[in-house]
Amino acid sequence: MSGTEASISAAESYKDLREWLSLVEKAGELRCVDGVEPDLEIGELASLVCHSRNNPAVLCDRLKGVEGGYRVLLNALGSRRRLSLSLRLPLPEDEVHFVRLWKEKVKTISLIPHVKVESSPVTKNRVMGKDIDIRRFPAPTWNLHDGGPYIGTGCCVITRSPEDGWVNVGTYRAMLHGPDALGFYAEPGRHGRLHREQWWKQGKPCPVAVVLGCDPLVFIVSSLNLPAGTCELDYAGGIKGEPVETIEEPMTGLPVPASAECVIAGESAEGDLLAEGPFGEWTGYYGSERSPQPVIRIKSILYRDEPIIFGRPPIKPPSSQAHTQGLLRSALLWNYLESAGLTGIKGVWLHEAGGGSLFSVISVRQKYPGHATQVGIVAAQCGVGIRNGRYVVVVDDDIDPADLEEVVWAICTRSDPERSAQVIRRSFSSPLDTGVLPNAVHSSRLVLDACKPYERIHSFPQAVKTDPERMARARKKWGFLVSPKE
Ligand SMILES: Cc1cc2nc3c(=O)[nH]c(=O)nc-3n(C[C@H](O)[C@H](O)[C@H](O)COP(=O)(O)O)c2cc1C
Incomplete structure (x- = not known):
């Protein structure tokens, strides 16, 4: 190649x-x-x-x-x-x-309902009952101290509400428990977990389909925090501009993408728990202790010839996974800020080293005193892009928010901790928040205004910057003296 x-x-x-x-x-x-x-x-x-x-x-x-x-x-x-x-x-x-x-x-996306088709290459092979052995499929052990092999890392977990029929797709890790059982680890508040509880309330097991590998778009929407009641398959259709094709998974009746490479279908019953975890998480730490978690008992597996399974283990930041999350969520945060009536925003970037969530930088063209602080505080309280975001830095519009070195330069030369830092206490947290005491429900946020002080904006020392055209000429002439990266 x-x-x-x-x-x-x-x-x-x-x-x-x-x-x-x-x-x-x-x-x-x-x-x-x-x-x-x-x-x-x-x-x-x-x-x-x-x-x-x-x-x-x-x-x-x-x-x-x-x-x-x-x-x-x-x-x-x-x-x-x-x-x-x-x-x-x-x-x-x-x-x-x-x-x-x-x-x-994102502003233009409207839902396009998925459509059922009669056939898909994924129905080519089916195993059921005692023939099921999920260990035939590659199930990697990703990290030294993981509690077991995790076949589901880049998976799409499909459930349906027994109350109103809403179909949800979410990405929840799936540990292998044996030939016909998988872990079903969904954090509190996850929509698949909500559906599971609705089934259990009715005294029934929750039907579930786990898709391992499919159109990458379906995986992307599966891991986006969309509002309750939204079917991610329909949102994916809205992105594509045409409906996502689905087939009816025969055991559960759930719609699964026709593009699927492998579909594991089964049930999760109340009280059916097995020890799950720990697992190397996106924060760069083993996220949770080994604990009893719900299990999916596998009843059927569909797969294409030579199936391709998505391996999407969380890597210690910085990582390409954090980069992807940064790309996707920065846009959501930007839209949120604008929908809150804030103007002058020139760029938003959630840095990879912060897992694409914990460290955000926003560049603004300051328009009035307090503008930068206002942007930072609204961002720090936004749950859309940065659920447990920790640090928000606001920089002027001559700084590229995605260039960490420029951002550090701006922090070091335009801010003063006593004047520029604001701490927001008792903010929301998540179970994976390593910076606070175990089981703490609150964490704090730091908002750092690294912009030129508004009252000195016109008298602030002029930055030493090279002229881009002259610099391009110099690079052409003398570039051989430096390494390609420079
Ligand atoms: C690769 C990857 C793995 C994830 N693993 C889990 C997980 O194991 N459990 C969980 O609750 N959320 C996990 N998430 C986050 C959820 O997928 C994400 O919040 C998604 O929006 C949940 O869908 P829902 O809002 O429909 O519940 C993961 C996200 C990604 C990108």
């Missing part, structure tokens, strides 16, 4: 993961490797390729001990080009440009 850069764009359409992979391969962004060990080595490979932005996707085949053709795809969405392809966006110039494009697109 050549590493040459070809372009893929919104104009390129695809119908499933395999067509998507062909486009990615054409663009030089796919590598294939054989013989990776699913026990830890695959986690090490994932750490390597997912450590920084814009590395290629890696398709692992012939994993040790796994039938050839049963593949795991790593780092699928680890570049803004692949993310743009999946979201049907034009190719962006840089991170903030992507955020701008996605932010505008």
Whole structure:
């Protein structure tokens, strides 16, 4: 495969993961490797390729001990080009440009109901009853201290409310408990968990379908925090501009994407618990102690020939996963700020090193005294993009919020802690918040105004900046003296 850069764009359409992979391969962004060990080595490979932005996707085949053709795809969405392809966006110039494009697109999305089709390659193979052995599929142990193999990391968990029929798709990790059982770890407030509780209240087990690998767009929406009552399949249709095709999963009757590579269907009954975790989480820590968690008893598996499973382990930040979350959520935060009536916002970026959630930078053109603080405080209290966000830095519009070094320069030269820092106490938290005491329900936020002080905005020392045209000329003439990165 050549590493040459070809372009893929919104104009390129695809119908499933395999067509998507062909486009990615054409663009030089796919590598294939054989013989990776699913026990830890695959986690090490994932750490390597997912450590920084814009590395290629890696398709692992012939994993040790796994039938050839049963593949795991790593780092699928680890570049803004692949993310743009999946979201049907034009190719962006840089991170903030992507955020701008996605932010505008989000405003136009209206739900398009999914449509049922009669056939899909995923129905080619079906196992049921005593023939079920999920261990045939690659189930990696990603980290040294994980509580077991996790087959579901980039999965889409589909449930239906028994009360009003609302179909939800969410990404919740799935640990392997044996040949026919999977963990079903959904944090409080997750919609799949809500559905599960509704079934249990009626004294019935919750039917559930876990999709391992499908159109990357469906995975993206599965991990977006959409409002309760929204069917993510219909939201994906809104992004595509045409309905997502689904088939009816025969055991549960749930709609599952026709693009699915593998669908595990089963039931989760109240009180049916097994020890689950710990698991290396997106914060860079083992997120939770081993604890009893609900189980899915598998009744049926559908799969394509040579299925491709999405491997999406959380990597210690910075990571391409955090980058993807940063790209997606920065747009939501930006829209939130504008919908709150705030103007002058020139860029928003949730940094990878903060897991795409905990450290946000917003650039503004200051219009009035207090403008920067106002933007920072509204952002710090916003649950849309940054549920347990910790630090919000506001910079002037000459600073690129996605360039951490420029941001640090602005902090160091334009702010003064005593004047510039505001602490918001008793804010909301999450169970994965390592910075507060175990089981604390509150955390605090720091808002840092790293803009030029408004009262000195016109007399502030002039920044030493090189003229871009002259600099381009110098680079052309003298560039051989520095490493390519510089
Ligand atoms: C790769 C990945 C793994 C995730 N794993 C979990 C998980 O194990 N449990 C959980 O509650 N949320 C997890 N999340 C977050 C949820 O998927 C996300 O909040 C999603 O919006 C939940 O859908 P819901 O709002 O329909 O419940 C994960 C997100 C990603 C991107």
